[in-house]
Amino acid sequence: MFGQRSTPQENILILGLGGVGYYLAKRLAHEEYAITIIEPDAKVLSRADGQIDARLIKGSALDIDCWKEADAGKMNYLIAATNNDAVNMMASIIGDRFGITRKIARIRSRQFGNEDSILTARDLKLDLLINPEELAAQEIVRLIKLNAGNEIIDIADGQIQLLATEITDQSPFANKQLKDIAREFNEFPFRVVAIARGISTIIPSGQQELFPNDQIFIMAANRHLPRLMEITDIRLHRQQKTMILGGGMVGMRVAELLQKSVKVTLIENDEVRAEELSYNLANTEVLCGDGSDADVLTAAGLLSMDTFIATTGENETNIMSCLLAKNLMRKSQPKGQAKGYVAEARTISLVTKEDYLVLAQTTGSNIALNKKVMAGNEILKFIRRNELFSVAHLHGFDAEVVELIAAPKSQITRRPLSKLDPFYLDKLIIGSVLREDGWNIAVGDTQIKENERVIVICPSLYLKDVRKLFQG
Structure with missing residues (x-):
């Protein structure tokens, strides 16, 4: 469970520092996984050196000597993320021969990896097959079929929802601080958990003011979503x-x-x-x-x-x-x-x-x-599946939503949310907590208790700090 990680540091071998590989290497290294990377391009390796805390090996993903130099037999995960489908599929088979138990590959072709394919994921020794283009297409279709003018994300088994909307000149939230919005619209609890403004993502405090053209995510219980959409003047349309x-x-x-x-x-x-x-x-x-x-x-x-x-x-x-x-x-x-x-x-x-x-x-x-x-986050969810109940990335925001557990004697259980260390107040929002009566939107005087399930919103690179807050 996230916040109660007691397993030894896991070793991950990444093949290729293209888009997905580089993104994953940065994220995983920051979260204290032991990363080894095999990449043939010296310029790409030079760019990564100093930016990614990882062991870098120059060479081909199909060069067995490189695998041996990487101590492939000691790896817990293989992520084959080169730009060549055939190389990634072959790498999974090689990884299986080295005894790597969990193997992930980026494969763009839809002709491989499915149950009805000539070569299934099982044939390729793959635990997870990632197709970035298919993920993007499916997500676009999901967004269109929502039949609403804005994005809605289900979390906590659909009991909590995140609504994305734009602040317009006519919005009832425009030019108001969040604490004043909470006082004015107090019919039910909800929280603005992220703001996209200019080129920045803001994890807001109660003093944060909303301006026209801000893009925001609002968290509310599923049962309150229709009323929230009325308040924010969002209209469903076919x-x-x-x-x-x-x-x-x-x-x-x-x-x-x-x-x-x-x-x-x-x-x-x-x-x-x-x-x-x-x-x-x-x-x-x-x-x-x-x-x-x-x-x-x-x-x-x-x-x-x-x-x-x-x-x-x-x-x-x-x-x-x-x-x-x-x-x-x-x-x-x-x-x-x-x-x-x-x-x-x-x-x-x-x-x-x-x-x-x-x-x-x-x-x-x-x-x-x-x-x-999107592809990187699917892989991250797979790797963290024993630590996180759920995770969602907020499209267009540098922020994530994670559902986790507060360990006994952890920092998060010692004081109300408004009294947390200022370091954390600037980097995360505790959105909801699961109690006997269901999921409750968290507010400043909420006190998290040990073993409670909690939904946290934070910038992508601060998950390590969130872990420390929830560790015993």
């Missing part, structure tokens, strides 16, 4: 039309998953690729054009869309296209529209740079997704 910019692996897969239930228009800049997509996506309208051009978007029917999704391979194109789409929709909204009316498309952008996530979230994107972060 998904009827979706526009996708970019026909790569993610864009094509989203269209494939949605086209039978939602009207989908896909815009692809490459003429040959557009023709191929038109052939493969029988129920999707495929258009060839520049999706960063306002006239192209308008001619393609943007103004009648419910959701605009940018999935090209360019960060700037995705962010700016979402901003353009949002502005076009705002300009087309009839004057005098009822407050809370959903007239503009919700925008979702795919961003490959972590540093751009919060920027995307606070400019033109309602939701910003990163394949690398």
Whole structure:
């Protein structure tokens, strides 16, 4: 259980310091796992040296001498994260021969690893197969099928929910401190647990003020969500039309998953690729054009869309296209529209740079997704599965939600939340605690007791500090 870790330090071998590998190496090394990395590119290793607390070995993932130098037989986990599917699949088999018990591989092809595949995960000796593009596509589809204008995340077996929304000029929360919001809206308990502003994520205190254009996550009990949406002027609406910019692996897969239930228009800049997509996506309208051009978007029917999704391979194109789409929709909204009316498309952008996530979230994107972060977090959940009851990453925020247990005599049990060490007050929020009457939203005078299950929100890199707070 998280906060009561008594097992010896676990050894993890990572093959490849590409996007997923680098992200995982940083996270796991910070959490005091013993990391060994095999990477063939000297420049990549040089960048990692000094930034990642890990043993670095220059060489090929298929060079057995490198495996021996890494003491592969002593590893608890193998993470094959090179950019080559075949190498990752072969590495899992090699890892099995070395006796590594838990093996994870990043495999982009959907032809391998499934129960009906020629080579199943069992054949490949894999415990977890990660497909970043499939994860991103499935998450986009999940968000669209929520039938709401904002993101909702279930935690604590669905008993607690996190609602993402934007603070507008008309929002009842705009230009108010959180402590004043809590006093004014005291019908039931809820907490603002994270704020995305500019390029920063804020874990707020009661003195934090909310401003227009802030993106926030609010935590509340499931039974209070409808009333919370009324308070924040969020209106549910039916998904009827979706526009996708970019026909790569993610864009094509989203269209494939949605086209039978939602009207989908896909815009692809490459003429040959557009023709191929038109052939493969029988129920999707495929258009060839520049999706960063306002006239192209308008001619393609943007103004009648419910959701605009940018999935090209360019960060700037995705962010700016979402901003353009949002502005076009705002300009087309009839004057005098009822407050809370959903007239503009919700925008979702795919961003490959972590540093751009919060920027995307606070400019033109309602939701910003990163394949690398999503894939990495799935792997982290697998590795931590004996420590955490649940974990969720807040899209577009540098923050995570974890559910854990307070160990006897731990720091968290010694005083009310408002009296915690200031070091922790700036880095985490205790959102909810499970008691006999169910999950309770935690407030300043809440006293956590030993062995209670607790939901914590913190920046991604402070999980180690959270662990210390909950350790006995």
